[in-house]
Amino acid sequence: xNPNVARMRYHNSVPTFxxxxxxxxxxxxxxxxxxxxxxxxxxxxxxxxxADLIILNTCTVTSSxxxxxxxxxxxxxxxxxxxxxxxxxCYAQRAPEEIATLPGVTAVIGNSHKHQxxxxxxxxxxxxxxPVANLTAQARRPEREARLFxxxxxxxxxxxxxxxxxxxxxxxxNHLQDRTRPNLKVQxxxxxxxxxxxxxxxxxxxRSLPVQEIIREVNSLVGAGYRELxxxxxxxxxxxxxxxxxxxxxxVSENPAAAPRFENLVRAILAETQLEKLRISSVEPMDxxxxxxxxxxxxxxxxxxxxxxxxxxxDAVLRRMHRKYRPWHYRDKIEKIHAAMPSAxxxxxxxTGFPGETDTEFEATWRFVEELPFTYLHVFxxxxxxxxxxxxxxxxxxxxxxxxxxKILRDLASEKKQAFMRSFVGKQLEAITLAQHSPDGxxxxxxxxxxxxxxxxxxxxxxxxxxxxxxxxxxxVLVGSTSLSS
Numbered sequence: 238x239n240p241n242v243a244r245m246r247y248h249n250s251v252p253t254f255x256x257x258x259x260x261x262x263x264x265x266x267x268x269x270x271x272x273x274x275x276x277x278x279x280x281x282x283x284x285x286x287x288a289d290l291i292i293l294n295t296c297t298v299t300s301s302x303x304x305x306x307x308x309x310x311x312x313x314x315x316x317x318x319x320x321x322x323x324x325x326x327c328y329a330q331r332a333p334e335e336i337a338t339l340p341g342v343t344a345v346i347g348n349s350h351k352h353q354x355x356x357x358x359x360x361x362x363x364x365x366x367x368p369v370a371n372l373t374a375q376a377r378r379p380e381r382e383a384r385l386f387x388x389x390x391x392x393x394x395x396x397x398x399x400x401x402x403x404x405x406x407x408x409x410x411n412h413l414q415d416r417t418r419p420n421l422k423v424q425x426x427x428x429x430x431x432x433x434x435x436x437x438x439x440x441x442x443x444r445s446l447p448v449q450e451i452i453r454e455v456n457s458l459v460g461a462g463y464r465e466l467x468x469x470x471x472x473x474x475x476x477x478x479x480x481x482x483x484x485x486x487x488x489v490s491e492n493p494a495a496a497p498r499f500e501n502l503v504r505a506i507l508a509e510t511q512l513e514k515l516r517i518s519s520v521e522p523m524d525x526x527x528x529x530x531x532x533x534x535x536x537x538x539x540x541x542x543x544x545x546x547x548x549x550x551x552d553a554v555l556r557r558m559h560r561k562y563r564p565w566h567y568r569d570k571i572e573k574i575h576a577a578m579p580s581a582x583x584x585x586x587x588x589t590g591f592p593g594e595t596d597t598e599f600e601a602t603w604r605f606v607e608e609l610p611f612t613y614l615h616v617f618x619x620x621x622x623x624x625x626x627x628x629x630x631x632x633x634x635x636x637x638x639x640x641x642x643x644k645i646l647r648d649l650a651s652e653k654k655q656a657f658m659r660s661f662v663g664k665q666l667e668a669i670t671l672a673q674h675s676p677d678g679x680x681x682x683x684x685x686x687x688x689x690x691x692x693x694x695x696x697x698x699x700x701x702x703x704x705x706x707x708x709x710x711x712x713x714v715l716v717g718s719t720s721l722s723s
Contacts, residue, residue, distance in 0.1 A: 253283035253290070255313075255320075259305055260296025262401065262469045262518065263440075264326055266422035267351060268294045269399035271325075274355035286316040290358060295328035297435060299620035303328055307339060314341030323358055325351055327439040330390055331623070337383040347387035348440055352395040357386055390441040396425050398446050400458060400466075417465070417671050417700045418684070419458050420518075423451050423502070424470025429521075431548075432559045432630075433591065435622035436471060443475045448497070448505055455510045464700055465514040465540070465669050468506075473517070474499050474524025500529040507538055513702065514669070514686070516540040519586075522547075522562050525570045534577035541581035542688040543574045548588050550605025551598035557630070558591060564605060575610045582612045582657075582688035587646055590619040590639020592630035599642050606649060612657040612688075614650035618643045658689060658715055661707045666691070666715075672699040680716075691715045 254275045258268035271292060272282070285291055291313050296302040306328050313322060321343045324336050330347035337345050346354050400419035426441045427434075451468075458466060470476060477497030499520070506515055515538060520529075522545050533539045545567070549555050552564050574583060587602065606614065618639045621628040668683040668691045675681075680692040683705065691705055692714050708717040 252280045253288045254280045254292060255283055255285045255288035255290070256292045256294060257285070257309060257313075258294045259309070260298060260302060260327070262420055262467075263422055263425060263471050264294055264296055265401045266399060266420065266469070267326070267348075267397045269401050270397035271351070271354055273399050278355055278359060285313050285320075288317065288320055290323065291317065291320045292323045292325060292354070292358075295324060295326035297326075297328040297331045297439060297622070299617075299622075301620070303332075306336075310336070310339050310342060314339075321358070323354070325354055327436070330387060330439040331435060333385045333387045337385060342383040344384040344386065347390070349388040349390050349393045350386040352397055353386075390439060393441045394444060396422075396444050396446055398422055398450070398454065400454065417463070417669065418467060418516075419463055420467040420469055421451070421454055421458075422446075422470055423468050424473050424476040427472040428475065429472065429561065430559055432557065432626040433588070433619065433622070435625055438624060440471055443472055443479055445476045445478070445480050445497075447480060448477075448502060451502065452505065452509045455506055455512055459510055459512050462700065464512075464702055465516060466512055467516040467518055468502075469518035472521060474520040476502055499524060500526060500532055503529070503532060503539070507536060512538065514538060514540055516542060519544040519546060521545070522567045522570045525574065527573070530570075530573055530577050540686050540688070541578045542584075542686075543578075543581055544584045544586075545570060545574070547585040547606075549591065549594075549598070550587075550602035551594070552601075554591055554594055554598050554602070557593060558588075558627075564601075568605075568609065571609050571611075580661075580687055583610060584613040584615065584688075585611055586615045586617065588617050588619055589642035589646060590634040590636070592619070592627055592634065593632040594634055594639075594642075603645065603649065606646065606653075611650065611653055613654050614646060616643050616646045616650065655710070655713070658710050658713070661689070661715065662709060664707055666705050666707060668693070668703055668705045668719075670697045670699050670701045670703060683719075685715070689715055691717065693717065693719045695719075 256268055256272055258265045271294065293306060293309055295306040310322065310324065313320065318341065322341045323344045323346060324342055325346040327348060329336055329345045330349060333345040333347060336342060346357060350357060398421065400421050402417065402419050423446045424443065426443045427437045428443045430437060455466060476499045480497050503515065506512060525545060547567060548558055548560060550564055555563065571583060574581065587606065589599065619634065667686040670693065671682045671684060673682040674696055678696050680694060681697040683691040683693050683703065685691050693705060697719065703719040705719045706717045707715050
């Protein structure tokens with residue numbers, strides 16, 4: 238065992254850590270990989286009030302995300318003043334000095350060093366990083382300067398990858414029956430430069446997990462009994478563009494002249510694993526090629542679900558955002574997806590209150606959303622991120638106006654979602670059972686192939702594909718009975 242781990246045993250029989258993730262699936266995937274780092278070094282998990290190490294894996298996509306991270310730091314410091322608090326993730330990469338001033342923070346480790354986090358946290362005193370067992374009360378005083386481990390993210394080439402599981406309990410879900418639908422990050426970073434987005438500056442260039450590593454991870458999950466897998470990334474459709482052709486072609490393409498492409502990764506997963514259902518997370522509109530649409534539509538092993546970020550239906554706003562498509566390009570993609578898969582869930586991200594957004598431009602977005610066959614929306618209010626071009630643009634929209642527009646779009650999205658769900662009453666849908674049950678045991682939660690929440694009558698084992706008969710819609714949830722199919 239690492240001697241520094243051994244020295245941590247000052248109030249626990251086994252050195253312990255507690256990790257909290259904030260933000261998107263990519264951050265959660267990073268957190269899963271960090272857990273592997275610590276567990277491989279002999280540490281075990283513990284509640285935050287009794288852990289030797291507390292790791293906060295942060296988000297910085299909005300100002301409220303930063304506020305949530307600061308509040309969490311203060312909370313865990315109050316709960317466990319003896320713990321070594323390490324802050325990592327996107328907020329740590331963007332504003333390490335700001336975080337370092339907060340009481341109780343021992344170290345700030347940016348995304349640039351996240352792949353070495355456990356090694357740094359348990360490093361030698363010669364590194365200038367002091368093991369937690371050696372910290373005296375004086376060294377722990379709030380004004381003690383935190384150590385910073387942050388460097389140029391664009392020089393960063395590592396990609397952390399470990400599956401994230403949906404579970405009934407984040408603390409206790411250690412078994413297959415409590416964990417379903419693993420999410421595997423296969424791509425990180427982004428080479429786009431949208432004027433509102435801070436993510437490229439905190440996650441770096443687009444980089445991909447090699448296909449054979451993906452296949453090994455998928456086969457491992459299939460071997461453990463999982464039926465559905467979600468693949469995700471910061472800019473998922475760009476998977477493979479950074480990989481050497483020679484090292485990837487045998488698995489992803491029959492054409493020796495072709496570069497690795499996302500749709501060929503999907504084919505490789507279908508060809509080289511026995512995975513029953515593959516779900517694809519968010520893919521940018523320009524990466525929904527005709528080939529990908531045809532592949533998703535034709536394979537019963539791919540969930541009928543397309544999340545296609547929009548941001549705005551106004552051409553002028555899209556141009557100010559530096560998005561790489563025009564509204565008519567986007568409309569064409571959505572119409573093709575809907576034509577190929579009429580029952581598919583189609584969702585989008587939409588932003589309100591972007592600098593300079595006029596009433597006319599917002600109205601264009603509303604009309605655009607109303608006309609297209611969306612089944613749900615993720616609606617965000619613009620949040621100025623330091624260092625982004627949008628933060629210094631003129632005509633910043635007052636928050637109350639942006640929030641009013643947000644509500645208008647959410648109300649429209651709710652109407653469209655209800656209409657979509659009502660269309661399945663009296664029909665049958667494939668669904669996978671999840672770990673959650675109603676308190677009275679009358680229902681088991683499930684998720685349909687086309688991404689609808691489903692309450693199944695009775696108690697059912699998790700991680701089973703069923704054929705569900707939809708009986709009615711209740712409070713935004715499909716309700717019905719089942720006949721177990723596997």
